[in-house]
Amino acid sequence: MASKLCMSAPMCLIENRGRQFHVCQEALWLLSEIRQPVVVVAIVGLYRTGKSYLMSKLAGKTSGFLLGSTVQATTKGIWMWCLPHPERPNQTLVLLDTEGLGDVEKGDSQIDSWIFALAVLLSSTLIYNNMNTIDQNAMNQLHYVTMLTKHIKAKVSSGENAEGLEDSAEFVRFFPNFIWALRDFSLQLELNKCPMTADDYLESALKLKTGNTHDIELFNLPRKCIHMFFPTRKCFIFDRPTHRKNLHRLEQMQESELDPDFVEQAAQFCRYIYCTSMAKTIPGGHVVTGHLLAKLVVTYVETICSGQVPCMENAVLALAEIENTAAVNDAVARYVELMKQKAKLPTAAVQELLRIHAECEEEALQVFMARAFNDDSHRFQAGLVKTLDQKKEEYCHKNEQESTTHCWAVLTSLAQKLENNIKKGIYSRPGGHQVFVDDLKKLEQRYQQEPKKGVKAEVVLQQFLKDKKHIGRTILQNDEALQEKEKEMAEMKAKAEEAEREWEIQKQQQAILEQKMEDQQRSYEMNMKQLEEKMVKEREKLLEELQKMMESKLREQEAMIKQGFQREANQLTMEIQQLEQQNEEINSQRWIGAILGTLAEALSFVLPGPVGKVVVGLSKLFMHL
Template sequence: MASEGTCAEMSTPICLINNTKDGGLVVCEEAMKILDQITQPVVVVAVVGLYRTGKSYLMNRLARKQRGFALGSTIESKTKGIWMWCVPHPQKKDHTLVLLDTEGLGDVDKGDEKHDVWIFCMAVLLSSTLVYNSLGTIDNTALEKLHYVTKLTEHIKVSSCHKDNQETYNTSTELMRVFPSFVWTVRDFTLDLELDGKPITADEYLENALRLKSGENPNDEKYKTRSSLRNFFAVRKCFVFERPATSKMMKKMETLTDDDLEEDFVKEAKEFCSYVYSSAAPKTMRGGMMLTGRMLATLAQTYVEAISSGQVPSLDNAVESLSRIQNSRAVTEAVDFYRSEMIKKVKFPTETQQELSDIHSVVEKEAISVFIRDSFNDLDQKYQKELQTQLEHEYGKLVEQNMEESRKLSKNVISQVFGPLEEKVKEGSYLRPGGYSEFCNALETAVQQYKRENGKRLMSEEVLTTYLLEKSEVGCSILAADTSLSESEQKLNEEKLQRDVLEQKNKYLEEQKKIQDQMVLDLKKSHEEHKEQLKKKLEEERARNKDEIQRTLDAQYKEEMRRKHEGLQDRNNEMQRQIDRLLIERQKNNGSCVIN
C-alpha cells in the first residue's frame, strides 16, 4: 500500500522565517527541508502577542516539553522572526502538530510597525489556530494593542469573484472562510469572571469585550479591532490564566515543574492544551483542502516571495501557485512510486501477460492514490490526465521489456532443443532418399519438446513461428532432394508444409491478440480506477467545502444575532447579503461532480 504519510519529528525548534538586514523576511532552507519530509496533514498553531508576555511558554506546553522555544527573563525579546517546532499530534493519528512561535509585537528596540504587521499576517496565513497572548485584562487598551487585525484587509487580498455573476465577494466573508480559529489567552488574570453580578465563562468575557454598544459605529477607528475580530474569525475562544508563580520563580520558568507552579495555573494550562489538541483543525486552503507539511512549506515560500517583491499576498494566487507546484510534484512522485514498486515486484519475464497485468493493476492503483493524496485543486483534471498518460507509457515500456526478456528465454530453449537437428542439417544428413520424412519426424519431436519445456510462456509462439518459417525453406530443399518420393507425394508434402506454417502463424497471431486484448482491458481498468479515485476525492473535497461554508454560515448567523441585539441594522443587512451568497454556493455544492 502507498504510505499514509510521514512526520519529521524535531527535538528542538528551528527558525522558519527569518528577518533580513533590510527588515524583510526570508524562509529558512533547513525548515523547508523538514516540512518537505512531512506528507501528513498538519495542524498549525501559531502564537502572537506583545513581546515578554510568555508566548513561548505556551508553545512549549503544547509540545509537551519543558524546554524548546526560548523563554526570557529579561526585557529583551528572545524570539526573532517565526520559529517552528514539528511534533506528532498527541490526539490526531497520522497528523503532525506544527507550532509557530512568532517574534514579539511592539518590540521597542525594533520599533518597526510594518514588520510587526507582516509577522502577524504570516501567522494568520499559515496557521489553522491563532493564539493571541496578552497580559492583564481584555479592555480598550488590550484591544488597541491588537490593532494589527485591522490591517489584514490591507495586507491580504482575496481576488475572488463569483463565477456566475462576477460579483466580488465581501472580503471579510471570504477571509473568514480560510482564516484560523482565534484563541485569546489572557495571562496574569486577577479579576473575577463576573458580569452584572453573575458568573460568566471566559468565552463570554471575550464576547462581551468585543460587543459593540448601541450607537458605536463598527467602522470607527476606535472600534475597528472589535469588528475586525468578529468579521474575520468565525471561531473564537478565550482562556484566562492566573499568575503561574512568584516573580522570582518565573525568572527560571524553564526549570519549573507543575509541582512548582500555582495549582490553578496548571489546571488552566492543561485545559488550554486539551482544547487545542481536540479542536484545532488541520490547516486548509479555500475549498477545505487539507495541507501537508510540504504544501505548508510551499505556501510559506509563496507568501514571503510576494511580500519581498512588494506585493500583497493573494489567497487566489497562493492557491494557484501551490496547486501548480504540488500537482507537478504529485505526478512525479506517483510515477516514481510506480516505477520503484514495479521493479521490486516484477520478476522478468513473467509467465504470461496476465501475470504482469495483475501486478500493474495493484501498483497503478497505489500510484494513483499517491497522486490523489498529494494533488491539490487539479482543475479539469489536467495533472491527473498527465499522470494517466505517463503511467500508460511506463506500463508500455514494461510490457516491451517483458516481451523481449521472454523472447530471449524462448530463443535459448530453441537453441537447446533444435541443436541436434541443426547439426544434421549442416552435415547434409537429410539430403538423401527418405531424408525428408526423417527431417519432418526430427522437427516434430523438437517442436513437442520445445512446447513441453517452454510451456505457454509469453512470446513462445512468436519465437517458434519465426524459427519454423526459417526452417521451411530448409524443409523445401530437403523435400526437393528426396528422390524416393513421387511427384504427387512431393506435392502433398508441400501443401502440408504450407498448412503447418499457416497454422503456426495463426497461433502466433492468437498469442499477439491475447496480449493486445489484455492491454486494452488494462487501459480500460486504468481509466475506471482514475475515475473512481477522483470521484471519491471530489466528494471528500465537496464535503469539506460544505463544512467550511457551514462553519462560516454558523458564525455569520451567530454574529447576525449579536448585531441585531446590538442594534447595528445597517451592518446586519450587509451580513444577510453575505449569508444569502453562501447559501447559494452551498446549494450549488450539492450538485453532482463531473468527471471526464
C-alpha cells in the same frame, strides 16, 4: 523520510533581518521531513507579555522558547518547535512563537503587520496574548487585525474597501481559530453583579457601539474584524504566575513555587489547545503535513520579500502544482516497484501481464489520489494515465523481448541434432525428406512441451520453420525416392501448414490488441470510479466547511441584529445567500457529473486508438449532463 519529528529545543524558522525576512534552511528542512498532519499553534502579542512562557508550557516544558526578563524584546522573527502531539499519535504539534509586537527599537510597524499576517496564514489556532484587561487600549494594540486585508488576499480577484471586510466569508475558510489569552488578570468576572465566564467577558468586550461618528467607527473596526474573520473564539484568563520580583527567574521556578491558580489556569489552557486545535487544512479540507507547511512558509515569505501581498488562493494553487507533480511521481514509482515485484517475465500470455498491470495501476492510482488535490482540470491524473499506459507498453515490449530471447535459446538447443544431421548429409539420400520432416515435427513437439516460453512462442517457431524452409525444399527436390507428383503434394502441404500457422499468429495478435483495448477501457473506468469516490469524500468536507462558515455568519448576523447594526446584518445576509448557493451547487449530482466529465475529456486526449474515441463521446455526454 521521517514521518514525525521531535525537536529537543525550538529553532528560528523565519528570521527578521531588519526590513527583510529570511527562511532558515535547517528549520525548513526539519519541517519538510514531517509527513504527518500538523496542528499549528501560533502566538502573537505585544513584546514582554509572556508569550514564550505559554508556548513552552504547551511544549510540556517550563523553558525552551526564549524568555526575556527586561523591557527589551527577546524573540526575533518566528521560532518553531515541533513535537509529537500529546493526544494524537498520528499528528505533530507545531508551535510558533512570534516576535513581540510594538517594540519601539524596531522603528518599523510594517514588520509587526507582516509578523501578524504570517502567524494567521500559517496557523490552525492563533493565540493573541495581552496583559490585564480587554479595554480600548487593548483593542488599539490589536490594530493589526484591521490591516489583514491589506496584507493578505483570499482570492486573486479580491479587492479592498474601507473596512477590509469584503472577503470575510473567504477569509473564514482560511483563517485559524482565535484564542485571547489575558495575562495578569485581577478583576472580578461579573457583569451587573452577575458571574460571567471568560468567553462572556470577551464577547462583551467585542460589542459594537451604535453611531456614525469617526470615533465610533474607529472603536468598532477592530471588533468588526474579529467578528468577521474569527467566528470561532475563546478566552482564557491568567493570574500573575508569581510575585513581580520573581518573574525574571520564571523558567527556573518549579510549579510548586508558582501561584496555584495560575498553574491550574495554564493546565486548562493546554488541555483545551490539545483537545480542540485541529490539523491545519487548506480550502477543500485537504490536510496540511509538515512537508506542505514548509512549502507554504517559503511561498508566503518569498511573496512578502518581493513586495507583493500574499494571496491564499495563489499559494494553494502553487502548492497543488508542486504536490500534484510529486503525486504523479510517487504513483509512477509505486507502479514500477510493484511491477518489479509481481511481473516475472516472460509471462505465459499478454492477459497475465495485463492482469498484473491492472493491480499495480490501481494501487498507483490510490497513491496519487491520496496526495493530489485541486487538480481541477485533471491534467495530472490524465498525465498519470498516459504515463502508466506507456509503462505498460514498455513492459509488454520487454515481455516480448524476453520471450523471444528465451524461445530462440530453446530452439537452438533442441535443433542441435537436426543441424548436425543436415551438416552430415543424413537427409540427402532417398527417403531423406520424410526423415527430415519427421525430425522437424519431433523438434516442434518437444518445443511445444517446453514451459515458460512466453508470448512470442508461436512467432519465434514460425520464424524458425521459415528459416528451415529452403533447406527442406532442397532436400525435397533432391529426394530420388519421390515422384514429381509426390514432391508437389509435399510442397503444397508445407505451404498450407505455414499459412495455417501465420493465420494463428494473426489471430493471437488480434486477440492481444483486443485485450489491450479492454485494459484501456478498464483503466478508464477505474480512474472514473476512484475520482468519483474521492469527490464524494471531498464534497462532504466542502459541505462541512460551508456549514461552518454559514453557522458563523448566522451567529454574527444575529448579534448584529440584536445590537441594531442593520447595514452589517444585510451584508451578512448577502454572504449567507452566496454560501447557500454554493452549498446547493455542491450538493447536486451535477457537481460530480461535471467533474467526471472534465476527467473524461482530459483522458480522451491521452488514451490512444478506439478507446480514446469512445472516451470523447462519453466526455461530451458527461459535460452535457
